[in-house]
Amino acid sequence: MDIEDGSAKLIDVARLANCSPATVSRVLNGNPNVNKIVRDRVVRAARELGYVPNGSARALRSTRTRLVGAIIPTLDHAIYATMVDALQARLSEKDVSLIINTSGYDIDLEYEQARLLVERGVESVVLVGSTHLPATLAMLEQKRIDYVYTYTSKAMESGAAVGFDNEKAGRTAARYLLDLGHAQFGMIAGITQDNDRAAGRRDGFLNELERSGIDRATVTVVEGAYRLDDGRRCMQRLMEEGTRPTAVFCGSDILAAGAIKYCHAAGIAVPREVSIVGFDNLEIAELTSPELTTLEVPARDMGRIAADYILASPSQRLHLRQRELAIRLIVRESTAPVGR
Amino acid sequence: MDIEDGSAKLIDVARLANCSPATVSRVLNGNPNVNKIVRDRVVRAARELGYVPNGSARALRSTRTRLVGAIIPTLDHAIYATMVDALQARLSEKDVSLIINTSGYDIDLEYEQARLLVERGVESVVLVGSTHLPATLAMLEQKRIDYVYTYTSKAMESGAAVGFDNEKAGRTAARYLLDLGHAQFGMIAGITQDNDRAAGRRDGFLNELERSGIDRATVTVVEGAYRLDDGRRCMQRLMEEGTRPTAVFCGSDILAAGAIKYCHAAGIAVPREVSIVGFDNLEIAELTSPELTTLEVPARDMGRIAADYILASPSQRLHLRQRELAIRLIVRESTAPVGR
């Protein structure tokens, strides 16, 4: 009586509760216009049969899937994993499920992933950054799927954005290092191709330096992916080619950690000989020696707020469409006044 | 002609291609029994209309959702995020989507998440560890949803497991430290409640010590969550209460990194005064000073192999049901012979 071989369907519940399928549907969806007695019968019958609604059928008829998609570069980097963790936690409070796809920083692959998400019927999509194939956005708009940019605060015609201004963050780093008296700079940026965040940080950094009379040509910029080794290699190039910088800004804490490791191995004192600034404020920023000065990215907040936007009603959304979060400079031990 | 307001349906494609819906369906699903000429007409019509199939309808009729669920403790820990990254990458190669839920190490919450996944119609579920509510497994079995345990190699009646033997890993750590001559031990375990992995590592460690004549009562075990601060606090307790251990085994690299940080702050030399062994071999193991000796967990492999199991046909699966992966000891700088 308890163990059903296949799976009980709504009509089975209706039969057991001695009412119509329509009424069972009403009870299950919290429609208030159902007599309490009948309601209880239905609830009991559903429990007795171990009834679980068929989401596909429900979605097909109601055109509401309660599914959200996220396409991120990788889960193998804490800055994204943490955002997704917060996003998922918030969504699942409201019984909304999250489908995750990784694009590996490839916008063509991102398009394919988006296509799959559309096919699955997601109602919203969370994207990282603002560089996407026009076809990707066109597809989402055509299907009336709203999307949210994260890690950026770039204005846009449609869709929403919750994030921060990468260019401003880059300028903040430059300002801080200039104020410490530095005049010879280097930068280890993330890969900037198709990556507005990495490019924005670099541009902000260089712009601010230029505004203070530093010739861009004197600033060596190298690019690395997101592994410790990349940071190590990039730092080596920076320290061996041309004039040595006394201050280096890194596009992520991992690159910065790699840079510090290189200095350690090469016998270069941080911060006495070179100051290093990271980006993200991951847990690892406390693990390097010296501990890392960095810019804090509000990863959890972005995930949570993106979820709030998605869960909001269309009228509430208008207020939430553009949300710029603050970036804080966290000063630790990897930076010091020049020449000290 | 190009921009459709709502969304083209299969029947629209059929009309444009001048054939029946059945034929369109056949073309889209790669059924070979369709004339090449007709096939081309259909493909062209679908493209012209920007047709995207409705996954719900497809799933409802065909009873195949191509959806997989994963319930993990958190994405905020690299050991799980990395596994999921590999899992997702492999699944999406075959156009299978992954729904992720986090349980926060709470098996009651895990049940709720599983329920939601069942409702969504996932065909398989990836679980972490072997401690689950009986109701969770019963539900999955009743609905004929197969599941895979990860991070454990525990044998089981139904379902599959791809992982490693946590007890054996704990013994490996003990053996290594014993061989270095240590005789006074401490352990910082993960929270062991409802967590067979954390408990397994602890038990293995203690069992091996006991086999070598170390009295369990002399080994202080404290438990911490998965933050640096937890490791710091636990190490403090270990070093301040009772007899000081000369060797400490930690249930994760993060705890170990916290422990090293504590030692650094408290002026305790690692490894001269105390040897520390971590677990996981995360990227951070290279960032601590001294670098961390640890046991490598094959997170990516588990994700990939779990995906392969899920994607395999029932007949292939029999071979893949039980898959024990090797754990390697990675010796770095945080361990040394006792009293040296």
Next chain:
DNA sequence: GCTCCCTGTGAAATCGTTTTCACAACTTTT
């Protein structure tokens, strides 16, 4: 030349819900 078996196609049923519409039985307003 007849049967049998392919290949290619379409009509119609079907998957399990939700939603619309209709209506009965009361209650409230005019």
Next chain:
DNA sequence: AAAAGTTGTGAAAACGATTTCACAGGGAGC
């Protein structure tokens, strides 16, 4: 006391695909 709402319920249509079944036409085997 008639008209106009409410409330609670069920029958049947609908969502958009896939699948089953039937069958036409052509080639192979006897």
